[in-house]
Amino acid sequence: MTLVAIDGPSGSGKSSLADELAAYLGATIVRTDDFATWDDPVAWWPRLREGVLKPLARGRAGRYTRTEWTGGMPRPGEIITVNPPKVLLLEGVSAGRRSIRPALSALVWCEVPDRAERLARAVARDGESSRKPLAAWQKFEDGWFAVDDTKAAASHRM
Structure with a gap:
């Protein structure tokens, strides 16, 4: 199985890129938004590792239980089954984290440098009620990416 991570800050186009790549490659996408919550942005990784990878x-x-983001508030959703694909795209914040890098065929970094533009894009996607938690999420991302050094580890940058 070819494993590709698409990582970067919120509102930077990761999901759109993953959708395009999946269509082109016939790949399966697993999104970190299906695991994360506002209160648990990255510590859910063992669920992804044990249940899917x-x-x-x-x-x-x-298999995993998907996080539903109805109205900007996360709650447990449906159980998702992921059949073994030729290409698996892990998409979302922390998808290219240090612990998975040895298994990756590629790590793609997506970034829109303007923080306000990224926030506006994310709010347009998720709704106005998500503005405050998304702004807090952006602050979390700053610390996460600085410690994990994801951008420097990327094999491709968009």
Whole structure:
């Protein structure tokens, strides 16, 4: 299985790029937004690793409970089954984290440098009620990416 991570700050076009790549490559997408919540932006990783990545690496289907973001508030949603693909795209904030990098075929970094533009794009996507938590999320991202050094590790930048 080819494993590609598409990472970068919120509102930078990661989901759009993943959608285009998936259509072109016939790839499967697993999105970090399906795991994260405002209160748990990155510590959910063991659920992804154990429920999806490990089974897929053994040629078995993976499963996880998707986070639903209805009205900007996260809540548990449907159970998703991920059948073993030829190409798996991990898309979202922290998808290219240090712990997964040895298994990646590529790490793509997406970035829109203007923070206000990224916030406006994310609010347009998620709704005005998400503005305050998205602004806090951006501050979290600053610290996360500085410590994880994701951008410097990227093999491709968009």
